Amino acid sequence: MAEVTYEHVTKRFAEDAPLAVDDFDLKVADQEFLVLVGPSGCGKSTTLRLLAGLEEITEGNIYIEDRLVNDVQAKDRDIAMVFQSYALYPHMSVFDNMAFGLTLRKIPKDEIRQRVNEAAEILGIAELLKRKPRALSGGQRQRVALGRAIVRKPSVFLFDEPLSNLDAKLRVQTRAEIIKLHQSLGTTFVYVTHDQTEAMTMATRIVVMDRGRIQQVGSPQELYERPQNMFVAGFIGSPAMNFFDVVVEGDGDDLQLRAVEGFAVPVPPEKRAELATYKRRKVVMGIRPENIHDNDFQPPNIRASLVDAQVDVTEMMGNEVNVYLLVGGHAFLARVDSRTTARPGQNIRAAFDIDRLHLFDPDTEQMIGLPAEVRASAPPAESS
Amino acid sequence: MIGRAWWIPWLWLAPTLALLGVFLVYPSVDTVRRSFLDERSREFVGFDNYQTIIDNPNSLAADTHAALLNNMLWLTVFTAVCVGLGLIMAVMTARVRYEAAAKAAIFVPMAISFVAVAVIWRFMYEVDPDVGTVNAIFSELGKDPVAWLNNTQSPQRPFVDLPPADSPAPFQVNNFALIAVGVWNWTGFTLVILSAGLKSIPDDVMEAARVDGAGEWQIFRRIILPIMSPTIVVVTTTLVIQTLKTFDLVFVMTNGRFKTDVVATLFYKEAFVFRDFGVGAALAVVLLLFVVPIMVLTIRRFQFQEEIR
Ligand SMILES: Nc1ncnc2c1ncn2[C@@H]1O[C@H](COP(=O)(O)OP(=O)(O)OP(=O)(O)O)[C@@H](O)[C@H]1O
Numbered sequence: 203m204a205e206v207t208y209e210h211v212t213k214r215f216a217e218d219a220p221l222a223v224d225d226f227d228l229k230v231a232d233q234e235f236l237v238l239v240g241p242s243g244c245g246k247s248t249t250l251r252l253l254a255g256l257e258e259i260t261e262g263n264i265y266i267e268d269r270l271v272n273d274v275q276a277k278d279r280d281i282a283m284v285f286q287s288y289a290l291y292p293h294m295s296v297f298d299n300m301a302f303g304l305t306l307r308k309i310p311k312d313e314i315r316q317r318v319n320e321a322a323e324i325l326g327i328a329e330l331l332k333r334k335p336r337a338l339s340g341g342q343r344q345r346v347a348l349g350r351a352i353v354r355k356p357s358v359f360l361f362d363e364p365l366s367n368l369d370a371k372l373r374v375q376t377r378a379e380i381i382k383l384h385q386s387l388g389t390t391f392v393y394v395t396h397d398q399t400e401a402m403t404m405a406t407r408i409v410v411m412d413r414g415r416i417q418q419v420g421s422p423q424e425l426y427e428r429p430q431n432m433f434v435a436g437f438i439g440s441p442a443m444n445f446f447d448v449v450v451e452g453d454g455d456d457l458q459l460r461a462v463e464g465f466a467v468p469v470p471p472e473k474r475a476e477l478a479t480y481k482r483r484k485v486v487m488g489i490r491p492e493n494i495h496d497n498d499f500q501p502p503n504i505r506a507s508l509v510d511a512q513v514d515v516t517e518m519m520g521n522e523v524n525v526y527l528l529v530g531g532h533a534f535l536a537r538v539d540s541r542t543t544a545r546p547g548q549n550i551r552a553a554f555d556i557d558r559l560h561l562f563d564p565d566t567e568q569m570i571g572l573p574a575e576v577r578a579s580a581p582p583a584e585s586s
Numbered sequence: 587m588i589g590r591a592w593w594i595p596w597l598w599l600a601p602t603l604a605l606l607g608v609f610l611v612y613p614s615v616d617t618v619r620r621s622f623l624d625e626r627s628r629e630f631v632g633f634d635n636y637q638t639i640i641d642n643p644n645s646l647a648a649d650t651h652a653a654l655l656n657n658m659l660w661l662t663v664f665t666a667v668c669v670g671l672g673l674i675m676a677v678m679t680a681r682v683r684y685e686a687a688a689k690a691a692i693f694v695p696m697a698i699s700f701v702a703v704a705v706i707w708r709f710m711y712e713v714d715p716d717v718g719t720v721n722a723i724f725s726e727l728g729k730d731p732v733a734w735l736n737n738t739q740s741p742q743r744p745f746v747d748l749p750p751a752d753s754p755a756p757f758q759v760n761n762f763a764l765i766a767v768g769v770w771n772w773t774g775f776t777l778v779i780l781s782a783g784l785k786s787i788p789d790d791v792m793e794a795a796r797v798d799g800a801g802e803w804q805i806f807r808r809i810i811l812p813i814m815s816p817t818i819v820v821v822t823t824t825l826v827i828q829t830l831k832t833f834d835l836v837f838v839m840t841n842g843r844f845k846t847d848v849v850a851t852l853f854y855k856e857a858f859v860f861r862d863f864g865v866g867a868a869l870a871v872v873l874l875l876f877v878v879p880i881m882v883l884t885i886r887r888f889q890f891q892e893e894i895r
């Protein structure tokens with residue numbers, strides 16, 4: 203059980219290399235399930251490995267509880283880590299793999315046996331204890347790796363993409379097990395993944411990273427409802443958010459967003475104040491596929507604005523249909539009721555839920571109406 | 587194997603078996619046969635030749651017992667030092683930036699023939715400090731030059747003051763000096779093979795151990811060593827065979843004088859200088875008898891390793 207503090211942590215691998223981790227500043231509360239998520243190469247693993255003591259900090263401080271650990275070796279940090287490749291010791295049996303950390307700590311044999319058996323029982327690998335890692339399936343190895351971490355009873359658990367080598371079904375199942383584990387162990391978890399679904403389902407709090415920088419920190423719901431910049435908006439949520447270039451037109455009650463493709467969407471009253479300084483200027487309008495409906499099957503109680511669009515492709519997902527739409531040559535995606543009659547080539551009337559619009563400044567890519575202090579702590583991703 | 591004739595595997599093995607038969611089995615059997623015959627391989631003499639080796643009379647080309655002991659010294663010290671140094675260097679070079687250069691430098695002697703190496707080191711060991719590099723260093727350190735290849739005193743003699751006295755075989759300065767040359771020549775080999783073995787251990791396995799609480803020494807002992815043990819066994823076996831065959835280095839550097847003979851040089855002298863094939867062959871058989879258990883043990887261990895993988 204422990205709190206982890208990153209204090210303006212920076213990591214640079216070589217003099218001329220860009221920062222792998224850039225001014226990472228965050229407090230992880232005790233018993234939190236923190237998920238670091240971001241695209242490949244954004245520095246998630248490096249951030250985690252800095253905490254594990256497997257990489258040296260270039261600048262800044264890391265504290266576990268109140269202890270400054272910058273110069274503490276990995277072996278003395280009282281953390282356990284599950285690697286993407288599982289990193290089991292190939293020459294040891296499953297039992298010895300799990301017991302290794304305990305043996306090094308000179309824990310009595312009886313207690314080791316008891317702890318290992320207990321963990322093996324929880325993970326359903328009790329009958330595999332005598333086997334070598336070579337003789338296990340991927341899913342079983344993954345469990346052993348988890349078990350090896352659990353028996354240690356560390357103060358912080360670290361996971362680096364532990365599910366990415368599992369098949370889809372096993373991944374969902376193991377995801378649930380890790381959540382359960384977090385609840386029963388009551389330990390701080392820091393978990394790295396590039397899969398936003400994993401992040402959304404598991405985290406109590408998510409850190410979205412891009413190019414070494416924190417883009418936004420918040421609960422899954424916060425990130426989904428109020429993404430602070432276009433990067434987070436596009437990264438969180440599946441399928442990804444649609445973006446339109448629009449111009450703010452009109453005045454007062456008549457304020458509307460005119461897309462370059464021609465259609466216009468009225469601005470809901472709560473958003474009018476935020477747009478005061480954007481009159482006759484370009485902004486970026488974001489709307490999630492699940493907030494665009496087929497007009498014929500509109501859910502009740504939404505404020506919709508109708509847009510005529512041509513159907514390009516449809517994908518039946520079962521409960522819903524993904525409809526790829528075209529308006530003025532701009533492609534976007536709607537996730538509509540499965541009863542839709544939309545067929546490729548036809549025109550349909552798409553209903554945009556205007557209460558679910560996200561507006562961004564095209565230059566800073568920040569959400570419009572973001573309080574100034576938040577904006578300062580989350581600088582924009584430079585567009586390249 | 588369904589539908590395959592039983593003899594097909596043998597067909598593929600045949601060339602190898604034929605070569606082994608001609609160059610290994612036949613000479614071995616013939617050597618055993620000759621060890622029971624007289625010096626011209628004409629009459630059966632029973633175990634006389636072996637008795638001669640045990641009796642070790644002065645009429646032999648050299649002291650047989652000393653030669654056997656010298657060979658044992660080679661086997662243990664040379665092998666242990668080569669493997670130990672190779673392992674340490676493999677672990678150390680993996681941590682430096684100029685790894686390739688360091689390994690190349692250590693490997694270079696391997697490219698030189700044993701005879702050339704012997705000639706080079708005869709100069710290195712020259713008593714005159716103006717010629718011999720080793721003694722030049724010794725005189726720089728204020729020590730007396732040592733006749734490295736003639737000195738039959740105990741091995742610590744060049745470094746600490748002791749009353750001059752012959753040391754019981756095989757613990758002599760000159761034996762260790764010869765072994766040192768062998769080590770210089772062969773460490774590159776062990777380094778390269780062991781280093782490749784080390785590279786095959788994934789980084790994250792060692793990182794996992796580190797996070798699990800293992801210090802560098804524990805990682806070495808409990809992760810690196812066991813994972814590398816098959817490689818170490820292969821290297822050790824190669825070196826053991828190498829030491830049992832030790833010949834050219836001793837032959838060129840001392841020709842076995844000052845009690846530095848090993849079984850191979852003795853066997854050569856008996857058979858081809860003294861022309862006593864009986865005793866020569868008996869010596870070869872004794873050598874074989876030493877090799878076989880070592881080979882069996884290493885192969886057993888190797889199979890065991892394969893099994894646990
Ligand atoms: N040992 C290293 N030496 C040099 N550069 C490195 C090293 N490790 C990582 N980097 C660089 O640091 C950046 C961040 O890498 P990191 O492994 O943290 O990414 P990641 O977010 O975990 O990506 P992925 O999802 O692909 O695992 C990358 O640009 C990478 O090239």
Ligand SMILES: [Mg+2]
Pocket residue numbers: 246247248362
């Ligand atoms: Mg990674």
